[in-house]
Amino acid sequence: MLILGAVxxxxxxxxxxGSCENALMEAVExxxxxxxxxxxxxxxxxxxxxDVPVDLTEYNTGETVTVLDEGTLVKNEYQFVxxxxxxxxxxxxxxxxxxxxMGTSDVTLWAIWTQLPTYTVTFDSxxxxxxxxxxxxxxxxxxxxxxxTRSGYTFEGWFKESLCNxxxxxxxxxxxxxxxxxxxxxxxxxxxxxxxxxxxxPSPTSKVVxxxxxxxxxxxxxxxxxxxxxxxxxxxGTGSQVTELTTVATASNHTLYARWGWxxxxxxxxxxxxxxxxxxxxxxxxxxxxxxxxxxxxxxxTAKVWGxxxxxxxxxxxxxxxxxxxxxxxxxxxxxxxDTAADECADHSFDYGGNTYDDYYxxxxxxxxxxxxxxxxxxxxxxHDVLYWSSTEASATTAWAQDFSDGTQTPEPKSDPYAVxxxxxx
Numbered sequence: 238m239l240i241l242g243a244v245x246x247x248x249x250x251x252x253x254x255g256s257c258e259n260a261l262m263e264a265v266e267x268x269x270x271x272x273x274x275x276x277x278x279x280x281x282x283x284x285x286x287x288d289v290p291v292d293l294t295e296y297n298t299g300e301t302v303t304v305l306d307e308g309t310l311v312k313n314e315y316q317f318v319x320x321x322x323x324x325x326x327x328x329x330x331x332x333x334x335x336x337x338x339m340g341t342s343d344v345t346l347w348a349i350w351t352q353l354p355t356y357t358v359t360f361d362s363x364x365x366x367x368x369x370x371x372x373x374x375x376x377x378x379x380x381x382x383x384x385x386t387r388s389g390y391t392f393e394g395w396f397k398e399s400l401c402n403x404x405x406x407x408x409x410x411x412x413x414x415x416x417x418x419x420x421x422x423x424x425x426x427x428x429x430x431x432x433x434x435x436x437x438x439p440s441p442t443s444k445v446v447x448x449x450x451x452x453x454x455x456x457x458x459x460x461x462x463x464x465x466x467x468x469x470x471x472x473x474g475t476g477s478q479v480t481e482l483t484t485v486a487t488a489s490n491h492t493l494y495a496r497w498g499w500x501x502x503x504x505x506x507x508x509x510x511x512x513x514x515x516x517x518x519x520x521x522x523x524x525x526x527x528x529x530x531x532x533x534x535x536x537x538x539t540a541k542v543w544g545x546x547x548x549x550x551x552x553x554x555x556x557x558x559x560x561x562x563x564x565x566x567x568x569x570x571x572x573x574x575x576d577t578a579a580d581e582c583a584d585h586s587f588d589y590g591g592n593t594y595d596d597y598y599x600x601x602x603x604x605x606x607x608x609x610x611x612x613x614x615x616x617x618x619x620x621h622d623v624l625y626w627s628s629t630e631a632s633a634t635t636a637w638a639q640d641f642s643d644g645t646q647t648p649e650p651k652s653d654p655y656a657v658x659x660x661x662x663x
Contacts, residue, residue: 275343277302282324282348286311289348296339304346306333312350314374320346356412360385362420363399365392373412381407389448389488390422424448427485430492431468434527436460439495446485455481455493461592462511462663463497470494473527499529499663505617508532511663512587512594515618517611518558518604526559528662533608534597536619537658538585541578543626543636543651544568553630556637561601561660564628568599578626582659597659599628602637602646604660609644624655 274295281289287309296302307317322328324347331337331346353375360368365385373379384392397403397410401421429452430443439456446452455468470476470487474496502508502516514532523529544550552567568579579599586595600608605627613620622642626649629637635648638655649655 273298273341275339275341277304277337277339278343278345279305279320280324280345280347281310283312283350284310284348285313298339298341300339301335302337302339302344303335304331304333304337307348310348312348314353314355315350316353318349318351321349323347356415358412358415359417360395360420361399361417362387363422365390365420365422368420373416375413376411378409378411379405379407379416379418385420387422389425389486391425393421393423395419396421424450425488427487428490429485430490431456431458431495432492433458433460433495434474434497436463436465436495436497448485448488450485451481452479452483452485453481455479458495460495460497463499466496466498468493469496471524473524475524496524499523502530504611505615507535507617508663510590512589512592512661514661514663515612517608517660520559530663531558531600531604531607531660532663533600533612533618534585534587534659534661537621537656538581539657540654541576541581541626541657542574542654543638543649544572544577544579545574546650546652547634548572548651549633550630553628556602556629558601558603558607559662561604561628562598562662564601564630565598568628578655578657579628581657585659594661597661599626599657600660602627602629602639605637605639606644606646608658608660609639609641613641614644620658621656624649626655626657 274297276295277292279289289310290305290308292305304320310317320331322344326349337344355372355374358371358373358379360370360382362368362385365387368382368385371379395405395418397405397418399419401419405418424447426445426447428443429446431439433439436458437460439458441456457465459465466474468479470479470493472494474494479493500510504516504519506516508514508516512532513535515535516530516532518531520526520529550568550571553564553571555564565579565583568577569583582597582599585597586593605625612618620641624638624640627637627639631637631648634650636651637646638649639646
């Protein structure tokens with residue numbers, strides 16, 4: 238049995254070896270006869286999207302292969318160049334078309350990519366707020382930035398040149414070099430109102446102006462006893478002057494104010510050109526305060542009591558320069574008596590040069606002292622060497638008076654009648 242099995246195994250091995258030898262010979266014969274087939278495979282080689290092309294054809298040696306293009310295959314920031322038999326582009330390169338002759342083995346073609354150049358896109362806001370630049374791959378679109386801002390102007394879009402004739406289309410225009418894109422602006426218009434500050438109504442009373450351009454023609458106005466000095470940005474004719482050539486730099490509707498100048502007087506002058514008052518104070522902050530001089534009336538009024546005895550007037554205690562007017566208002570409105578020294582001054586008016594001056598009041602303690610020192614002591618005015626009332630309350634029973642014979646200031650009973658001389662601002 239063992240001998241029979243060995244013989245059988247030897248027979249089977251002989252048959253197997255003969256079969257392999259025959260198959261090998263047949264393959265060699267088919268290859269020599271050009272009957273073997275080979276395939277072409279495509280590799281994405283780092284692509285970030287799309288599909289590699291697929292060729293299902295089997296090719297014979299020597300047959301021309303039509304190489305496929307990249308189809309949908311893409312790689313971010315790269316451009317397809319060609320196919321190569323090695324992934325590092327060190328083999329044989331092929332482009333799409335009938336460019337490959339099949340050899341005696343299967344072929345693998347690798348996509349070869351080249352990085353696209355990157356360009357800088359700069360945004361010139363032309364006076365507006367800054368906009369960050371962008372790095373853009375060649376052939377890509379620019380991302381539209383947020384609109385810049387510019388005081389006094391409306392943003393009108395981005396353009397290809399500084400003169401803004403050709404708009405930049407963020408959905409169709411691509412970048413092929415370093416590029417600058419320019420902002421376009423339209424100046425806004427605003428309404429400016431002219432406040433004559435007591436002067437005659439100007440014509441026109443307002444006008445429309447364009448930001449960044451000159452104001453153009455401005456109206457005029459006039460006011461009795463004052464000199465018109467043009468239009469100014471401050472409420473009392475302060476700030477800066479605006480002329481026809483001034484460029485509009487206020488990005489809103491705004492008001493210009495008439496500035497009124499004063500006739501020039503010195504301390505102790507009799508203001509002959511206006512109400513004939515005696516000048517005893519020159520205000521260093523004239524334009525800010527709206528008045529330049531304190532002037533005393535040219536004569537005494539009827540002697541009056543200061544007010545109700547043992548009665549306090551709220552607020553009538555100002556002593557400083559430019560407090561007499563408010564003291565007078567507080568006395569007139571707060572004292573039950575209606576025929577006081579303050580009433581006498583508030584009711585006083587004076588006609589001169591075709592104008593009526595009726596804005597008089599009782600001077601404060603310090604204003605009255607200036608009248609004594611600047612006018613009476615220097616021989617100006619028509620004062621007498623008697624007691625004059627101030628508008629400054631000293632207590633519930635007394636108020637400050639001044640003796641013009643020697644300049645002494647003392648609290649005196651409110652119920653005593655003393656001389657009264659009104660003053661006014663100019």
